[in-house]
Amino acid sequence: MAKEAKTNAMRMLDRQKIPYEALTYECDEFIDGIHSADLVGAPYEQSFKTLVMEGKSGGYYVFVVPIQKEVDRKAAARAVGEKTVDMIHVKDILKITGYVRGGCSPVGMKKPYPVVYDASAGNFSEIYISGGRIGLTLKVPVDRLLEITKGKLADITAK
Numbered sequence: 047m048a049k050e051a052k053t054n055a056m057r058m059l060d061r062q063k064i065p066y067e068a069l070t071y072e073c074d075e076f077i078d079g080i081h082s083a084d085l086v087g088a089p090y091e092q093s094f095k096t097l098v099m100e101g102k103s104g105g106y107y108v109f110v111v112p113i114q115k116e117v118d119r120k121a122a123a124r125a126v127g128e129k130t131v132d133m134i135h136v137k138d139i140l141k142i143t144g145y146v147r148g149g150c151s152p153v154g155m156k157k158p159y160p161v162v163y164d165a166s167a168g169n170f171s172e173i174y175i176s177g178g179r180i181g182l183t184l185k186v187p188v189d190r191l192l193e194i195t196k197g198k199l200a201d202i203t204a205k
Contacts, residue, residue, distance in 0.1 A: 053178030054154030067185040079113030088174040096150045101128035108161040115203040125200040149179040161197035
Protein backbone atom coordinates (compact mmCIF):
# COMPACT_ATOMS: atom_id res chain seq x y z
CA MET A 47 0.00 0.00 0.00
CA ALA A 48 1.33 3.46 -0.90
CA LYS A 49 2.38 5.76 1.91
CA GLU A 50 -0.29 8.35 2.54
CA ALA A 51 0.55 11.94 1.61
CA LYS A 52 0.90 14.23 4.61
CA THR A 53 -1.14 17.41 4.84
CA ASN A 54 0.24 20.77 6.01
CA ALA A 55 -1.42 20.12 9.37
CA MET A 56 0.33 16.75 9.76
CA ARG A 57 3.70 18.17 8.69
CA MET A 58 3.39 21.02 11.18
CA LEU A 59 2.48 18.63 14.02
CA ASP A 60 5.40 16.36 13.04
CA ARG A 61 7.86 19.30 13.02
CA GLN A 62 6.76 20.28 16.53
CA LYS A 63 6.93 16.61 17.65
CA ILE A 64 3.28 16.73 18.65
CA PRO A 65 1.70 13.27 18.85
CA TYR A 66 -1.53 12.79 16.92
CA GLU A 67 -3.67 9.99 15.61
CA ALA A 68 -4.73 10.20 11.95
CA LEU A 69 -8.14 8.71 11.20
CA THR A 70 -9.18 8.37 7.57
CA TYR A 71 -12.57 7.73 6.04
CA GLU A 72 -13.93 7.34 2.53
CA CYS A 73 -15.52 10.50 1.24
CA ASP A 74 -15.49 12.13 -2.19
CA GLU A 75 -17.15 15.41 -1.30
CA PHE A 76 -17.97 17.70 1.62
CA ILE A 77 -19.92 16.14 4.47
CA ASP A 78 -20.67 17.75 7.79
CA GLY A 79 -18.75 17.14 11.01
CA ILE A 80 -21.37 14.82 12.46
CA HIS A 81 -21.06 12.41 9.52
CA SER A 82 -17.24 12.66 9.70
CA ALA A 83 -17.32 11.84 13.43
CA ASP A 84 -19.62 8.88 12.77
CA LEU A 85 -17.26 7.53 10.10
CA VAL A 86 -14.21 7.58 12.43
CA GLY A 87 -16.07 6.70 15.64
CA ALA A 88 -15.29 10.01 17.37
CA PRO A 89 -17.54 11.29 20.19
CA TYR A 90 -19.53 14.35 19.03
CA GLU A 91 -18.69 16.47 22.07
CA GLN A 92 -14.96 15.88 21.45
CA SER A 93 -15.19 16.61 17.70
CA PHE A 94 -14.65 20.16 16.49
CA LYS A 95 -15.17 22.02 13.21
CA THR A 96 -13.05 24.90 11.97
CA LEU A 97 -14.77 28.11 10.88
CA VAL A 98 -13.00 31.07 9.30
CA MET A 99 -14.50 34.51 9.74
CA GLU A 100 -13.62 38.03 8.74
CA GLY A 101 -13.78 40.87 11.23
CA LYS A 102 -15.03 44.39 10.59
CA SER A 103 -11.35 45.44 10.48
CA GLY A 104 -10.72 43.11 7.53
CA GLY A 105 -8.69 40.63 9.57
CA TYR A 106 -9.33 36.89 9.44
CA TYR A 107 -9.99 34.71 12.48
CA VAL A 108 -10.28 30.99 13.04
CA PHE A 109 -12.93 29.62 15.40
CA VAL A 110 -12.94 25.97 16.45
CA VAL A 111 -16.31 24.85 17.80
CA PRO A 112 -18.04 21.55 18.63
CA ILE A 113 -19.53 19.95 15.51
CA GLN A 114 -23.12 20.01 16.73
CA LYS A 115 -23.01 23.65 17.90
CA GLU A 116 -23.07 27.00 16.12
CA VAL A 117 -20.70 29.87 16.72
CA ASP A 118 -22.11 32.87 18.59
CA ARG A 119 -20.90 35.68 16.32
CA LYS A 120 -21.10 38.34 19.04
CA ALA A 121 -19.12 36.21 21.50
CA ALA A 122 -16.62 35.31 18.77
CA ALA A 123 -16.15 38.99 17.87
CA ARG A 124 -15.59 39.87 21.55
CA ALA A 125 -13.03 37.06 21.86
CA VAL A 126 -10.88 38.62 19.11
CA GLY A 127 -11.54 42.29 19.91
CA GLU A 128 -13.70 42.98 16.84
CA LYS A 129 -17.03 44.79 16.56
CA THR A 130 -18.46 42.05 14.33
CA VAL A 131 -17.32 38.91 12.52
CA ASP A 132 -18.91 37.19 9.53
CA MET A 133 -18.26 33.88 7.81
CA ILE A 134 -16.02 34.11 4.76
CA HIS A 135 -17.50 32.99 1.44
CA VAL A 136 -17.02 29.31 0.59
CA LYS A 137 -15.30 30.33 -2.66
CA ASP A 138 -12.61 32.17 -0.60
CA ILE A 139 -11.70 29.33 1.79
CA LEU A 140 -8.89 27.86 -0.33
CA LYS A 141 -7.40 31.27 -1.16
CA ILE A 142 -7.38 32.41 2.50
CA THR A 143 -6.51 29.17 4.32
CA GLY A 144 -4.91 26.84 1.78
CA TYR A 145 -7.58 24.27 2.64
CA VAL A 146 -10.87 23.24 1.02
CA ARG A 147 -14.33 23.34 2.61
CA GLY A 148 -14.74 20.27 4.79
CA GLY A 149 -10.97 19.87 5.12
CA CYS A 150 -10.06 23.11 6.89
CA SER A 151 -7.75 22.54 9.86
CA PRO A 152 -6.78 25.16 12.46
CA VAL A 153 -3.21 23.83 12.08
CA GLY A 154 -1.02 24.69 9.08
CA MET A 155 -3.03 27.38 7.31
CA LYS A 156 -1.31 29.56 4.69
CA LYS A 157 -0.91 32.32 7.28
CA PRO A 158 -1.06 32.22 11.08
CA TYR A 159 -4.46 33.72 11.89
CA PRO A 160 -5.69 34.24 15.47
CA VAL A 161 -7.35 31.00 16.65
CA VAL A 162 -10.05 30.70 19.31
CA TYR A 163 -11.25 27.31 20.53
CA ASP A 164 -14.59 27.00 22.26
CA ALA A 165 -14.05 26.74 26.01
CA SER A 166 -15.52 23.21 25.96
CA ALA A 167 -12.31 21.99 24.27
CA GLY A 168 -10.64 22.54 27.63
CA ASN A 169 -12.77 19.72 29.09
CA PHE A 170 -10.76 17.14 27.12
CA SER A 171 -7.14 16.09 26.96
CA GLU A 172 -7.54 15.43 23.21
CA ILE A 173 -9.97 16.65 20.57
CA TYR A 174 -10.74 15.64 16.99
CA ILE A 175 -10.14 18.25 14.27
CA SER A 176 -9.94 18.21 10.49
CA GLY A 177 -6.64 16.90 9.22
CA GLY A 178 -6.38 19.32 6.32
CA ARG A 179 -8.31 17.47 3.64
CA ILE A 180 -11.67 15.78 3.21
CA GLY A 181 -11.49 12.24 4.56
CA LEU A 182 -8.93 12.93 7.30
CA THR A 183 -9.53 13.61 10.99
CA LEU A 184 -6.75 14.15 13.54
CA LYS A 185 -6.97 13.39 17.26
CA VAL A 186 -4.61 15.88 18.92
CA PRO A 187 -3.78 16.87 22.54
CA VAL A 188 -5.61 20.13 23.36
CA ASP A 189 -2.73 21.74 25.24
CA ARG A 190 -0.36 21.18 22.31
CA LEU A 191 -2.99 22.43 19.81
CA LEU A 192 -3.34 25.66 21.79
CA GLU A 193 0.44 25.97 21.83
CA ILE A 194 1.07 25.31 18.12
CA THR A 195 -1.77 27.59 16.91
CA LYS A 196 -1.18 30.22 19.62
CA GLY A 197 -4.85 29.65 20.32
CA LYS A 198 -6.98 30.53 23.29
CA LEU A 199 -10.14 29.17 24.89
CA ALA A 200 -13.31 31.28 25.07
CA ASP A 201 -17.09 30.78 25.25
CA ILE A 202 -17.91 31.24 21.56
CA THR A 203 -20.86 28.91 20.91
CA ALA A 204 -24.54 29.81 20.85
CA LYS A 205 -26.36 28.63 23.95
